[in-house]
Amino acid sequence: MRSTARHFGLPAIVLLMTTVIGTLGGGSAEPGAAQATRIPAPSPAGVYASGLPQPWASRNWSGYAVTGSTYTSVTGSWNVPTVTATKHSRKARYSSTWVGIDGFKKGDDDLIQAGTEQDWAGGTARYQAWWEILPAEETPITSINVHPGDLMTVSITKGATDWTIVVTDTTTDQSFTTTQTYHGPLSSAEWIEEAPEVGRRIAALANYGIVDFESATVNGGNPGFVDSDSGVMEKRNGGVISTPSAPDSDQDGFAVAFGNDAPPPPSV
Numbered sequence: 117m118r119s120t121a122r123h124f125g126l127p128a129i130v131l132l133m134t135t136v137i138g139t140l141g142g143g144s145a146e147p148g149a150a151q152a153t154r155i156p157a158p159s160p161a162g163v164y165a166s167g168l169p170q171p172w173a174s175r176n177w178s179g180y181a182v183t184g185s186t187y188t189s190v191t192g193s194w195n196v197p198t199v200t201a202t203k204h205s206r207k208a209r210y211s212s213t214w215v216g217i218d219g220f221k222k223g224d225d226d227l228i229q230a231g232t233e234q235d236w237a238g239g240t241a242r243y244q245a246w247w248e249i250l251p252a253e254e255t256p257i258t259s260i261n262v263h264p265g266d267l268m269t270v271s272i273t274k275g276a277t278d279w280t281i282v283v284t285d286t287t288t289d290q291s292f293t294t295t296q297t298y299h300g301p302l303s304s305a306e307w308i309e310e311a312p313e314v315g316r317r318i319a320a321l322a323n324y325g326i327v328d329f330e331s332a333t334v335n336g337g338n339p340g341f342v343d344s345d346s347g348v349m350e351k352r353n354g355g356v357i358s359t360p361s362a363p364d365s366d367q368d369g370f371a372v373a374f375g376n377d378a379p380p381p382p383s384v
Contacts, residue, residue: 341367
């Protein structure tokens with residue numbers, strides 16, 4: 117999987133499943149080259165610390181992905197998580213929350229996506245909205261001032277000839293819309309919490325706490341999430357560092373938590 121993200125005043129970064137990263141916040145972008153591949157689930161598929169069977173695992177993606185159809189629209193909402201320092205507070209840590217289409221299947225280097233990032237860098241938390249279509253770099257959305265706790269909604273929709281990306285901060289009533297050309301295979305849709313790669317190495321994941329993905333739709337309808345759509349983020353040594361919940365009761369949402377314990381799903 118591939119994806120991009122720009123980060124605040126730091127060297128070029130790569131989101132390993134899907135990203136090419138540059139810099140944000142006052143400096144000129146320093147584009148990086150992204151290359152990422154989803155790490156397949158163990159064989160046989162394991163049961164992780166969450167107690168849930170996980171059909172896929174990745175070193176930088178966690179959340180839910182659906183396949184098996186042609187996907188022409190995806191939406192999702194979440195409250196921007198608050199990132200916090202750890203005992204190694206001087207070390208930069210990163211996280212990205214997004215929805216998108218493509219990039220999940222092996223060999224698929226296309227991706228259209230939008231979301232927020234929540235980073236801990238330079239001893240402070242930093243927040244940003246963005247959109248991206250590979251192979252171009254991520255584009256920061258400077259017209260939206262993102263704060264922790266803000267309710268964000270993203271929609272990505274195919275029209276007759278072009279795609280429309282809408283990112284809305286419902287809390288502050290700020291919205292951004294762009295119309296773009298995209299020609300991916302439309303073979304998957306995703307709702308993801310991601311860790312980036314810095315200097316060709318996956319960065320430490322920011323402690324983002326818990327994110328609730330809610331009001332998800334795909335192709336204009338309920339995605340009908342099931343446990344088998346979910347996957348964890350794990351370190352190279354197999355330790356799980358980001359874990360999704362079971363789907364909520366109406367199957368259009370889930371939670372994902374920092375660490376190896378599955379959170380409860382959002383209440384409906």
